[in-house]
Amino acid sequence: MELAYIWFWAGILFLIIEILTFTFYWLSLALASFLLACMVYLNWDSSFTIVQGLIFVFLSGIFAILFTKYLRPKTKAKSVWLDVYIWSIHKLEKIWDDWKIKVDWVDYLVDDDSIVVDFWVGKKVKILEHNSGSFKVELV
Numbered sequence: 001m002e003l004a005y006i007w008f009w010a011g012i013l014f015l016i017i018e019i020l021t022f023t024f025y026w027l028s029l030a031l032a033s034f035l036l037a038c039m040v041y042l043n044w045d046s047s048f049t050i051v052q053g054l055i056f057v058f059l060s061g062i063f064a065i066l067f068t069k070y071l072r073p074k075t076k077a078k079s080v081w082l083d084v085y086i087w088s089i090h091k092l093e094k095i096w097d098d099w100k101i102k103v104d105w106v107d108y109l110v111d112d113d114s115i116v117v118d119f120w121v122g123k124k125v126k127i128l129e130h131n132s133g134s135f136k137v138e139l140v
Helices: 002-021 025-043 050-070 081-085
Strands: 089-095 098-103 106-110 124-131 134-139
Touching: 002 025, 025 050, 081 124, 089 106
Parallel strands: 106 134
Antiparallel strands: 089 098, 089 124, 098 106, 124 134
């Protein structure tokens, strides 16, 4: 009977960790512990056996695969960092010898390969791609 309590409290511990992390892996361990506690209680097992350990590993593995596959939110891959500004149009600024564009109140350098003779302050450019912190642009 005490072994059922041990599995039950192991399930509670795994459930608390799951609440703190929200990864679904700890939830699979918690459910496997609860099911094993029920099995131990119904069979009146008094000692830990290898079969219990194998059942725990098997159940937690199955739950981990199912939970992460079917319960995790389906999100599209988000654009990273500066990718969200590609194809947007902004005004040119010149600070000393550098051409820049202001995107969300931050100045970014214009790539040297993009600079043409027709550049002037206030002219609109379209962002084509980015290299680290600079943008490759073309005139609109």
